[in-house]
Amino acid sequence: MEIICPRCESTFATDNNALREHHYQAKCSVCQQIFHFDIAAEDTRSGSSLGRFLGKLLLILTITLLIIALIGQALWWTRSYSYAATSAPVRRILLSSAEQLGVTIPWPGPNKEIRILNSQVTQAGKHLARITGNIENVANKVQAYPVIEVTLSNVYGAPIAHLQFTAAQYLSGAFHAHSGFVPGTAVPFTLSSPALTTAAGYQVTLLSRP
Incomplete structure (x- = not known):
C-alpha cells in the first residue's frame, strides 16, 4: 500500500x-x-478513484459504440457497403449479420452495368420454350440482380407478349438473390414459364433502375 x-x-x-x-x-x-x-479514508479514496476510472472507461466505450453506429448507419443509408462487399470475407460477415438480425440486405441497383453474355432458346415441349444463358455484373460493387424481361414477337416482328422473371425465378444452384450480384462472375439463368411459348422471335432485356 x-x-x-x-x-x-x-x-x-x-x-x-x-x-x-x-x-x-x-x-x-x-x-x-x-x-x-486513516485506512478507512484511504479505502474510500481508492474506491472513488476506481469508480472514476470505470466511469471514464464506460464513457469512452459508449462514445466508441456511438461512432461505430453512426458510421454503420451512414454506410447503410448510402449503401457504400456494396463496394466493400466485393471482398468475400466482408460479404460473408454482412450476410451472416443480416441473417442473425432477420433482415435482407438492400443491395443497390440493379444499374445498367450488367450484361448478357449469351442466351439461347430451346424447345421445352407442348409448344413451350426455355431460355438459358449467363449474365455478368461489370460494376465495381455488389448490386441487386435485375429483372429479366422477355418479349415474344410474331413473324412480322410485332410484340405479342412481355414476360418478366425475377431473380428468385431464374437463379439456381449456389446463386441466391439475397446474396447480391457479385461483379466479375458469370451467373447462369434459366427462364421457363407456362406463358413462355414458342414464337417467331425472342428478345431478352435486363431491366435496371435509375
Whole structure:
C-alpha cells in the first residue's frame, strides 16, 4: 500500500501489517512528520478513484459504440457497403449479420452495368420454350440482380407478349438473390414459364433502375 505524508506529500510504500502494528501511525523519512494513517479514508479514496476510472472507461466505450453506429448507419443509408462487399470475407460477415438480425440486405441497383453474355432458346415441349444463358455484373460493387424481361414477337416482328422473371425465378444452384450480384462472375439463368411459348422471335432485356 502507498501512503502520502500530509506535510511534504512524499509517497512511500508500506506494508499493511506494519501499519497495523504501529496503530496506523507513520513517520515521514523526508520531513520527519509523524502522522496517523486513516485506512478507512484511504479505502474510500481508492474506491472513488476506481469508480472514476470505470466511469471514464464506460464513457469512452459508449462514445466508441456511438461512432461505430453512426458510421454503420451512414454506410447503410448510402449503401457504400456494396463496394466493400466485393471482398468475400466482408460479404460473408454482412450476410451472416443480416441473417442473425432477420433482415435482407438492400443491395443497390440493379444499374445498367450488367450484361448478357449469351442466351439461347430451346424447345421445352407442348409448344413451350426455355431460355438459358449467363449474365455478368461489370460494376465495381455488389448490386441487386435485375429483372429479366422477355418479349415474344410474331413473324412480322410485332410484340405479342412481355414476360418478366425475377431473380428468385431464374437463379439456381449456389446463386441466391439475397446474396447480391457479385461483379466479375458469370451467373447462369434459366427462364421457363407456362406463358413462355414458342414464337417467331425472342428478345431478352435486363431491366435496371435509375
